[in-house]
Amino acid sequence: MKLFTRLLFVISISVLISCGYASNSNEMKISNRTLVVNNQPYIIKGICYHPVPKGSPNKRSFATLTQDLALMTEAGINTIRVYAPIDDVQVLDEISQAGIKVIIGFGYNQSGKFDIKSGTFINYVNTYKNHSAILMWELGNEYNYHPQWFDDDIKNWYKLMNNAAALIHANDPNHPTTTAHGDLPDALALSMSPNIDVWGMNVYRWDKPKSVFEAWEAISNKPMYLSETGGDSYMQISKAGYEQGENQKAQADAANNILKEVFDNQAICSGVTLFSFTDGWWKAGNNDRQDIGGFAPNSTGIPYDGTPNEEYWGIVDIDRSKKEVFNVVKETYLNVSKTNN
Template structure:
């Protein structure tokens, strides 16, 4: 047995060297390990779109990375592939890892439907910034995209996962599921390594972790959680209108609940880094409103004002929630 283990270790090390992999990411129990050390995700969802535009743009990357480092953020979750090695290099130089997401149908741009997502993985799998790959973002809310049957998505998801496993031995595969996966999702998607969950349960996701522990022994993390900084109505002692205190209070409680449950949950990518003016109205102004599926659990008004989710505003001014993230992430003693 010792000989076999030694041969396996030698094979992995040799393969890493031949592939140019400097960071081997693996699943161990309910955790993800980077080079054999447990990795706790202290993350943020990142989709920087300038005022007046609807397109992602990384012109403010250096400023954003400085703010992320200040806040103790170690992981960025991207909603679509980033085909720019200079940007990935800067993120890596800042000591931050990246979760790269692939959509199902992105008109052939590294998507699952065309199969071109695997081209991206082949191109960037040796890049040290990559933490793991992620397929889809709460597609279970949209069976209409899959001929009215969400099982078609789950089948495509699992087949794509198998293909990644064939091509990349050194990074796990996740999906970002809307809420807790049901028995159908778990029975079809057996090859998924990590379950991300977009969860909006007011200011307390605590029950989710025990629910997951009962149905699966795989790693999970909160791929989205958080609160916006606008109150559509006055409620729970918070005034109507822009309200950074409401956002900060909810963020504090969500992060506390998450990190109390590290035996089950390997972290969170808080939604989101910066306000997004493109989601609800005029591209040049910040507008209340917008829409998100299954979002009645948004604290504290049950209403997702889509342009107000950043922990910094469009000009990179820190909101009250930024200070909460900075306190919580930097005070997690003994973790990366």
């Protein structure tokens, strides 16, 4: 009877591993300012990923996942950042098999579906914490720009975020907590959020993010990375030598300058998830066509026109044709010296 029970246990563990729910090689640690995965330094060479098809009202689809992963692998991408949990083990399995890890984002209010408000995010953590695709758990995206969501007091958000991070630590000791803060966190954010292990920052300071790294070094000894940065491929006006209208060169030049400063500052910055993988036709106007316009808070630092044309941010277009910036990302990521393959 004991032999049968032991055999059943071994079979059960084997099934979990084959399904992607368990893994013996998915431990992430922090050593000073360095991210360490499976005892190897890890630099984030990433992309933000929210694949919404033409005509869809912000409904994410992974129908093109295989094609997308092939393009990401070609570009040297090792990390994707998603804005909502991926509740599909087959999707996570395919991402992991491509050698890519995921930063899983949790929103405050997602109608009770793995969100922070309901507390159901921890159910997702406990379901997928052993999956080999998971890199970090991310709490919120630029919520410091939206105190109105928290009774006009941003301290309410920082308290919620810190408590959520503590709960994650209690349930999953192998993956750090992070957040995507709008630009550099201030003293209030840092003092109220000690349970955030790695600070992600959405930084749009033209094509020169270096000042963020210098400021961060002075105020914190924790790891940080750029959770969003980059530029779009549409010039609202002619400026800085770039012509008005669709302008892929402006986007490519901006990415080149930004990524150079990121990887020239690896002592402070642990990498980047560039915004974004594909153009998003759902973000402004008619979802069946690509529109100019859109809105993003604190976005005047968008190179080179100061205007975020929200549907033009992809390194590939909606049909997965490569834009000029794709080759910039590829050349940069494949030549980063400190890497995890």
